Amino acid sequence: MVRHDTFTISRHLDVLPGEVFTAFADSTIRQRWFRLPGSGASYEHDFRVGGGETARSTFTGLDTAPERLEYRSRYIDIAGTHRIVYGYEAVVDDDLRWTSLVTVQLDPEADGTRLHWTEQVAFVRYTEDGSADLAHLRGGCVLRLNGLDAALRSGHPRQHRR
Template structure:
């Protein structure tokens, strides 16, 4: 076992999408739409994904490469303001190891004929399994996948 540690960090990602706030929000809120972009790399194969999008609802996304380890995202929705804000807490696991616990706020605002999205994550990264730089990189990849889904109509109503 590695030495115990708790490293705190915050990162902010700002993106612009050429879609309305309603459409971008729906890509997070509608389980079928979210499943089109909130996925791991293609070599991981299919993942388990369940969403109960409401205050007090949970979201689970679990998967990974065939040879392991299994990655598990387990979230609890704390606050939802339709088309404006989503706040959730979540923890990440690699197999049986909890690697982080985070508070995330996603804000949506009309801007330049589309949506300004602000993604703020405050996390504690545990026991050296993960770090804020890696998490920010992975989050940027997911938000790029969201952009591609919106551009191709994959995240449309």
């Protein structure tokens, strides 16, 4: 049985939408905030409609065997500097765990950008009863967006006032 969920995370960023967009588009900046957990990570990124990203790493948790992680995405829509839509797959040890459709919307605000991250996920394999999977995915997105904010602040240390 496939389990479906949707969530949205909104946050303010202290830079203009074009700078946030560049943090998604520029592979060098992107690797500062988009990371798979674990070691031996590799990344390939082609930011264009029809392009995508592949990332791989090996994660070893406490008292667990190493897991091979893989992330595969494809960009579906890139609308100027205000919207990015892409789909991705999360694979653990060669088993598809979930797939998602993500919409990132970047709206200008007087003092920066309002980012809206909406993710529609289909869990095809659960962890135990599946009750913690959405919280795990949402928490990972929050951590990733924290990394985005840090990467943007490191490029503009005087602009960040929070």
